[in-house]
Amino acid sequence: MKYYTYLIIFLGTIIATGCAKDLDQQPISNLSTQNFYTQPADFTQGLNAVYNSLRTYPDRILNLSETRSDNLYAVSDGGVRDWEGINSFHKTIAGNPYVIEAWNTNFVGIYRANEFLLALQNRGSIVTDEVLRRRYEAEARFLRAFYYFDLVKIFGRVPVTEEAVSPEEARQLQRSEVNKVYELILQDLQFAADNLPETYPAADRGRATKFSAKGILALVHLMRSAPTYDINGPGMGLNEYSQALTLLNEIIASGKYTFSQSFPDIFSYANENNSEVIFDVQYATGFTPVLGSTFPWLLAPDTWFQSQGKPTQGGLMIRPVSSSLLNSFEAEDTRKAFTIQTGYTFNGVAETRSFIKKYIDVSKTPANRLDWPINFIVLRYTDVLLLKAECILKGAAGSQADVDEAVNQIRVRAGLSPISSVSLDRLFEERRKEFVGEGSRWYDLIRMGKIDQIIPAWITAEDVQHQMQPFNKNYIIYPVPQPELDAAPDLYPQNDGY
Template sequence: MKKLIYPLLLVTTAFSSCQKFLEENPKSIMVEGNFYKTEADADAAITAAYDVLNNQWDIYFRGIYLLAELPTDNAECGQGVANSNIFALKDYTFGPVNDRIYTLYPALYKGIANANTAIDKIPGIAFNDTKKNRLLGEARFIRALLYFNLVRLFGDVPLIVHQTTSLNNVNVPRTATAEVYKQIISDLEFGEQNLDAVNSNANLGRATKASATGLLAKVYLTLRDFPKARDKAKAALDITGYGLLDSYFDIFTPQNRFNKEVLFSVQCKGNTGSGNGFGLALYLPRATIALPGGGTVGGNSADVPTQEFYDSFQPGDLRRDRTFFTQYDAGAGLAKFRPHWFKYFDPAAITTLGEGTLNYHVIRYADMLLTYGEALNEISGPTTEAFEAVNKVRRRAYGKPTATANAQTDLAGLDQQAFRDAILNERRWEFGFEDQRWFDLVRTGKLVSTLKAKGNKMIQDYHILFPIPQRERDVNKSLTQNTGYPQ
């Protein structure tokens, strides 16, 4: 009998020891139970929310580009495009099964999820209330920005404003667009009250009051609430510390990536060896620019502007040669090529194309001037003040002092419709490769007519919204589909 019991005791003891060995010690690993306890944890939660924005492919840099620049008259598929889903976006033959639409949609919700976690958890951490509210303002700004993208691209979308803690509440139905906008406005108003007024060396790259007010102006312009768009644009313009740079070229130079014109930008950290910078490969010329050590720059010529966009710039408009380039010398001789995007080119990353150091600008001072001019025109026609707001942008574009009237560059004598059209053109020239064109065309009701006039035979009225990705509907059975797409 002893011989039977002894081995059993050994097995029992070993199993008990094994259980203790396999038990996780939450004091030594990061889990929710021991996180969100300190001020440093709150900072980390906000960093996680910002981090989703800084991804070379999913949202900014390319994800938004493929839906907001490529399907317009600004861009086309270059020789480096091999994905049929990308051609479909350009041709307006896309449907709910499209891997590029699917890449962007869940990425936006991932960013919202990180922001929601910060918003839910930070209030329970004991530290300075002023800083706590500032961090919450940053999280709510990020959430508002991502929902603003979602609601403009897809219309009604699930509105999720708290951390998801159970699989029982993941199948959220679509929320009416008006309700989504109410949340966006609420988040941004909180930001206006609690964010730092401007960026300083201590908070470079973070959202500020100017970011929230500027985004509110764009939200109200999209909603066609022109008095509020006017007021918010004017408020953003009046915040001390911001203004137009003298040179359009200087907005996008690596050494000047933090400048007074930027109300909010997505930060890049290039030259780290981590591929966490602004990716250049897809929009640089393919096997064309020679390198001093032999070989050529590893561009792919995938994302390229249309020749029509390049040719649309008026003589003397300096923005053309900052938005595009048609030749470049990397130290081994001048190479010439068809127009390619140039605005975010970083010469220091010419051999490490994933390491660009420029930031991606989301809201600029020039945007506020053009928003202000547009809102004034919609309210009461082209007033002197509306003309002046737009003409400041135009003067800079032609290398003239922005505060001095100039008969060669200034718009004058236009009626309301002509001025409306002029502003839309101005936005096209000012924000090329900043992924605003599709939003501007949809917002002004010009998407379908503009593209049809330029030869697109497939675009339909329902294309003012993209389809809800089919993979999302397969998982979440409560999601309906936008009109015009397979139901």
């Protein structure tokens, strides 16, 4: 871990906890808030507070994307767990803590971004370096776009504001149509792509770069191009594959990233910030308050850690890998053993179900389960290569040979034989195995255009315990959290199907 890791989270936590009480009680225009910014270093601290809202992002996408998808058959084996309603398509999950966290944390991040941008507008002259001042603005706008993109993928329509509003003002904001949410996202990411640096010194590693912005912007174009499914979700049925391809090609042509020849090395605790990493959420350990991560153990059961002589972590029950995912791996695929633990024995009792262990290095198990020393990769170079193949198969410029080459790179790395004439269905099947446990599967299914076919068929084949509810297209997005509806009755309706 680099010094910047400590800076970004520690100072972000100071700003978030030290100022949050006052900021929650009064508008950002309050003079005391603005007077925080009296020297250039204050803007670094304020910006770090905006980054701080990334802290729970990995847990969120494992709970709301990975668990929701056909990668896990996560029905409860004892009591009702918060993730069961997510996995089993319960329609009464508006009060689910994972759903509430997704709304609240993203809007906290957006509030902090707006607060910071207002301070930069009013007192930015304190930062005399104009390039640095524009970089600060670009970072804040990148993060605001990132949080809004997360929201639109999860909830569809959400309130949009470019101002740091008070709680009272927030309760008057109507939800914006999806296209309006995307307008702000596109504007912010384009500004970020135009004004962020390509790289940073080691002390600032982890901040958003020009290529982070281009990569997320490419994903935005791809999600906007997904089918609408006749709901107010993230897909708009647009044909923006050429726009996405241009951005992806610019990342590839930059020469800043390379394809790792070792799959495990990408996730090695001793190889963080490697050449595959385009953007990640960074953590540090050994600090008070605790600044490490929790996502490594999120999908793993406590009894497995105990079987390894390690302390329990918090994964009380197993979230089993689905049979369809297990059976999708070819016998020679080396990714399976690295990614998935296929059974174990604890206290003489054999557990035959499998679970995802992709991020776990048992030798690095911390005494404090909230303090794992590993970053979470949001976007990596392999993803860029496969997203390019997706664009080509959807009609953007390129050849079948380009598609086959991208897929065969990951297959050869996994110990598999090359294939030819890769179809869109085969591409997404290869993506499924490559990105297990990285939270991308649910959104891949949406972009694929077959989520309303694949998930119902999967439930029929997989639900041996008859615990899952029938899937309908409204479940592509989540309900608006009940506390939001209760706080401002009649402000906006609940999403259909909930």
